[in-house]
Every structure is written in structure tokens, then in C-alpha cells.
Amino acid sequence: MRAVIINSYGGPEVLRVAETPLPEPGPGQVRIRVAAAAVNPVDLQTRSGALAGLLPPRETIGIGWDLSGTVDAVGPRVTGFLVGERVVALSDRLALPAKAQADFAVLDAEAVGKLPPDVDLVAAATLPLNALTAAQALDLAGLRPGQTLLVTGAAGGVGGFAVELAARSGLRVVATADEQDELFVREAGASEVVPRGRELADVVRKRVPEGVDGVIDAASLGVAALDAVRGGGVHVAVLGGAPVPLRGTRVVNVWIRADGPRLTALAAAGLRLRVAETMPLSRVADAHRTLEKGGVRGRLVLTID
Structure with missing residues (x-):
């Protein structure tokens, strides 16, 4: 072969x-x-x-x-x-x-x-790789319906699935994306779309003054994404290099693992x-x-x- x-x-x-x-x-x-x-x-x-x-x-x-x-x-x-x-x-x-x-x-x-x-x-x-990573990242975040999640790199492979799965689970999603990708990200379920950039935390906190409850950092922004999270919130790092857990945040890495039953469910979920x-x-x-x-x-x- x-x-x-x-x-x-x-x-x-x-x-x-x-x-x-x-x-x-x-x-x-x-x-x-x-x-x-x-x-x-x-x-x-x-x-x-x-x-x-x-x-x-x-x-x-x-x-x-x-x-x-x-x-x-x-x-x-x-x-x-x-x-x-x-x-x-x-x-x-x-x-x-x-x-x-x-x-x-x-x-x-x-x-x-x-x-x-x-x-x-x-x-x-x-x-498989991107949807499972997004699903397992959401598991690690452990947020409840009604809480707010920031997804960086929301137009990418992991980020796009994270937005879609988070919105379906009842989370309010704030997503980072370029202007050309805003429609795609909103159609995935994002309530707010903010531009990428150095002042990410300030921009997010204008929409969510108290800070988001958690972030799935698919773009690996590190501290810039962590700063948008409220004290005691959660930061899920997707590609390693997790930041220091400042302000009592819980910082975790998602390391992908194969999961056939979860794949079966994701394949049947009608994801884009x-x-x-x-x-x-x-x-x-x-x-x-x-x-x-x-x-x-x-x-x-x-x-x-």
C-alpha cells in the first residue's frame, strides 16, 4: 500500500x-x-x-x-x-x-x-483532530449554561468548532476573528466578535466588564487572553505554553486523545x-x-x- x-x-x-x-x-x-x-x-x-x-x-x-x-x-x-x-x-x-x-x-x-x-x-x-480538541477543551473549562466563554482564533479549525459547541451548550461566546471571518463566526454561534490585537483584554472587558468566565485559547495568545478572564476563571491552552495562573485562575492544557464514541456523537451532530x-x-x-x-x-x- x-x-x-x-x-x-x-x-x-x-x-x-x-x-x-x-x-x-x-x-x-x-x-x-x-x-x-x-x-x-x-x-x-x-x-x-x-x-x-x-x-x-x-x-x-x-x-x-x-x-x-x-x-x-x-x-x-x-x-x-x-x-x-x-x-x-x-x-x-x-x-x-x-x-x-x-x-x-x-x-x-x-x-x-x-x-x-x-x-x-x-x-x-x-x-477528528479539531472537533475532538474543541470538545475536550470545553470539558476542561467546565463552564455552566449562561456563563461567558472567550474563544481566540475562532475562525480556525479548533476555534470554529469550539464556538459552535459552546453556543450549543448554552454559553455566551465572545470570539476573536478578522473582519472577513466575522460572519462565519457569528453563524457558528458567537454573541460577540472582537478583533485580534494587543489590546484584546481591554476590548473584551468593554463588552464583559467583569471579565469572561473562561477562555479557550486556540490562537495561543497566552497572557493576553488570560487578562480577559475574571479572577478565579479558567484558561484552557490549546497548543501548550499555558500562562502563569494569575489572579487565582485555573490554567490547564488540553492534550488531544482519541475517543471513538465521542467522534461518533460529533459526526452525528451536524457540525459545519x-x-x-x-x-x-x-x-x-x-x-x-x-x-x-x-x-x-x-x-x-x-x-x-
């Missing part, structure tokens, strides 16, 4: 679509025939070596976290999936010789969610799935170059024939 791999760190040119052995599912695992796999910033970080300190030494590292497709085979002790079922999944282990961007992927059954028949397979590949562009697997290096340029709205998705 084909799989996107690297054998050294560097620019997009180190990416290879290589022939690799077809993996066999072990106990508790399923093999998925991949239909589509999203390209995420973490893929660029893996390829460039930015995550090298987190990876054990390996000659070959597979690329990709998000995938959708159909169950191709099931291992022993798997009772929840049938061959041919449409699924969506998250490959959340950093160092595997083949990951989501491949013809086939073997994952623990607990990392796989079922996909409703009305959800497009290509669009579904944009769901944004595909910026599709490319064949052979153009994975072009996808990395496009994402590195910035300005992409939605996810780039590799389609597997």
Missing part, C-alpha cells in the same frame, strides 16, 4: 509517498480503507522536526492524524464494527511508520467513530465541516506548501483513490 512518510526532517521535499506493507489488525483493532485524510499544522511540525523532542528515534515516521473511510478488516475481540461500515478516526500516536495519510490504516477500535450516511466522506476527514481544497495523495508536498503560506480557510484534504 502507499503511505506518506519521512525518513529525515526538513521542508516539504522530504515527504515521500512510499510503498509499505499492508498492516494487519491485531486484537481490538480495525483496518480502515482510507477515503480521505486531512492535512493539519501538526503534520507540518512533524515533518519539519519541530516535534523531534517528542518522538522516539525511528528510521521511518508516518504522517497524518485525521481520516475517514470504510472498515476493511477487524481484529480479534472487535464487536462494534462490521466490514464496509463508514467511519471516521484519529491516529493520535506520534511515531508510527504509517499513519492516516495512507491507503489503509490500522487503529485501535476505541479511536474510531461511526459516520452517518448523510455525512460526506471527504468532509468528515476534517472533523469546511474543506478548503482537495488534492490527491501524490500532491501531499503541495498541500504542505499551501498550508505553510497561511490564509487557508478550512482544511486541505488528501483524497485516496
